[in-house]
Amino acid sequence: MSQVTKRTEKSIITAMFSLLQKKPFEKITVGDICDEALINHSTFYRYFNDKYSLLHAVFSYLLDDLLNNTSNAKTIVYQIADFMEKNSKFMHHISPQYQTKANLYPEFRSILRDIVKTKSADPESQSDPLIKMITESDSPELMISFIVGGLIGLVEYLEDNDFNVSYDKFIDFTEDLFTKWSK
Numbered sequence: 001m002s003q004v005t006k007r008t009e010k011s012i013i014t015a016m017f018s019l020l021q022k023k024p025f026e027k028i029t030v031g032d033i034c035d036e037a038l039i040n041h042s043t044f045y046r047y048f049n050d051k052y053s054l055l056h057a058v059f060s061y062l063l064d065d066l067l068n069n070t071s072n073a074k075t076i077v078y079q080i081a082d083f084m085e086k087n088s089k090f091m092h093h094i095s096p097q098y099q100t101k102a103n104l105y106p107e108f109r110s111i112l113r114d115i116v117k118t119k120s121a122d123p124e125s126q127s128d129p130l131i132k133m134i135t136e137s138d139s140p141e142l143m144i145s146f147i148v149g150g151l152i153g154l155v156e157y158l159e160d161n162d163f164n165v166s167y168d169k170f171i172d173f174t175e176d177l178f179t180k181w182s183k
Contacts, residue, residue, distance in 0.1 A: 009047050011037045013061050016054050021089045025055065056107065062087070063111045077130060077174040080115070080151060084158070085167050091155070092162075108155070112148045120144065129175070 001009075015037035019028045030051055034044050048054040062083075084091055094108070119125045120134045130147060137143035154174065158165050 008039070008043065009057075010061075012039065012044060012047055012054065013057050016051070016058050017061070017090065020058070020093045021087075022093075024093045025051075059107050059111050063114055077171060079119075080112070081167055081170050081174075084155070084170075091159075109148055109152055112151055113144060116144050116148060 012033065015033050016028070019032055019036055028051060030041060030044055033051065033054065034041055037044075044054075048057065116130075116134070119128070120131050120140065122131075125131045126135065133147065134140050134143045151174075154170070158170070
């Protein structure tokens, strides 16, 4: 992939991410994306089939960013809380309560599963209580699915409370839960 191709693709992805900071996914048009990225429609369609395939690329981009910036997060719970706090408007605009047709949680669930899977294979993460639950489980894949479902439930709780739950309350609850459960 050439530098120009990479730069254009990244420009389109960051344009979509920027728009998702401002309004719900369903209200974003390909025209909005093109205007934000300073490209024309034919360029958009050269890279993406539609805004849904672009959204998948946005999620992949965010996942890569999240996995590459793990050094300052004590545990995976902190990492996820940092992501949600840093991207609260994005989370708000992809949440199902603001969509009539698109349920974007399956994409988010897939990203969380990838994060948890990657972290559980990382030797430096083995002291994380959540990772211990996975690695010590008789069925690690099932445990990952269970944990991701629980994390999605917490995100839904945050959504129901308009993301007004404090960062510390979220961290304290989840860390306490996973620490107690892993004993």
